[in-house]
Amino acid sequence: MPASAPVPTPVPAAATASADRARRGALSVPWIAMYHSVGDCSDDPYSITVTPDRLDAQLRWLHRRGLRGVGVAELLAARARGEGRGLVGLTFDDGYADFLTNALPVLERWDCGATLYVLPGRLGGENAWDPLGPRKPLLTADGIRAAAEAGIEIGSHGLTHVDLTKADDELLSAEVAESRAVLSELSGAPVDGFCYPYGTVDQRAADAVRDAGYGYGVAINPGALNGVHVLPRVHIGENDTAVRLHLKYRLHRLRRRPVEGV
Numbered sequence: 481m482p483a484s485a486p487v488p489t490p491v492p493a494a495a496t497a498s499a500d501r502a503r504r505g506a507l508s509v510p511w512i513a514m515y516h517s518v519g520d521c522s523d524d525p526y527s528i529t530v531t532p533d534r535l536d537a538q539l540r541w542l543h544r545r546g547l548r549g550v551g552v553a554e555l556l557a558a559r560a561r562g563e564g565r566g567l568v569g570l571t572f573d574d575g576y577a578d579f580l581t582n583a584l585p586v587l588e589r590w591d592c593g594a595t596l597y598v599l600p601g602r603l604g605g606e607n608a609w610d611p612l613g614p615r616k617p618l619l620t621a622d623g624i625r626a627a628a629e630a631g632i633e634i635g636s637h638g639l640t641h642v643d644l645t646k647a648d649d650e651l652l653s654a655e656v657a658e659s660r661a662v663l664s665e666l667s668g669a670p671v672d673g674f675c676y677p678y679g680t681v682d683q684r685a686a687d688a689v690r691d692a693g694y695g696y697g698v699a700i701n702p703g704a705l706n707g708v709h710v711l712p713r714v715h716i717g718e719n720d721t722a723v724r725l726h727l728k729y730r731l732h733r734l735r736r737r738p739v740e741g742v
């Protein structure tokens with residue numbers, strides 16, 4: 481090369497990383513929908529139920545926008561490969577028995593996956609932690625295995641639905657670590673995801689989830705906490721028509737800070 485040829489200016493690695501982040505701007509905040517029960521919502525004081533028809537309309541809306549719902553572990557893995565565009569997370573808390581009969585057929589109709597966060601300390605039980613509202617049966621061990629065999633990611637919601645920010649060390653460890661061990665055994669697969677009961681989380685609970693070996697955790701509004709173990713989620717309910725879903729999809733990305741490490 482002649483001495484007079486222009487020498488390309490090396491681009492600092494930090495600048496390249498920054499440009500990469502900018503290019504992935506639309507991907508900087510994972511969008512994760514939070515559902516609970518799917519069924520009759522005529523008596524629903526906590527607004528945790530959507531009808532199968534409403535879920536169907538919501539997944540149709542995603543489909544029309546070129547979006548597809550997947551489980552959170554799949555969403556995070558795709559994003560890590562740079563292939564998360566067009567994917568959103570779908571999550572169902574508490575492990576209601578109606579997941580198999582009412583949610584799964586709709587998910588399959590729209591070729592969607594999901595994550596189901598279950599309570600291995602209440603197998604075949606009911607939502608006894610909710611003082612108001614109808615009692616809803618929870619999945620048995622066989623029901624959870626059936627969901628896993630249908631391709632649904634099984635995550636932990638703790639053992640019995642305890643507010644972890646109020647649990648002592650022994651209870652925190654049991655709810656977080658034991659539930660993972662029991663579920664891994666039950667489902668025959670490693671359990672990667674944890675969902676904080678009531679969405680309540682603090683740094684101590686998040687640290688316990690990370691230390692127990694979970695790859696990620698989902699909350700609702702994690703406040704000042706940030707990172708893959710306290711991912712925010714968007715509550716989706718029976719009143720969420722296409723217009724409201726559109727707003728929730730857009731506003732989440734404007735309001736939420738990028739999640740570090742995701």
Ligand SMILES: [Zn+2]
Pocket residue numbers: 573574637641677678
């Ligand atoms: Zn719950």
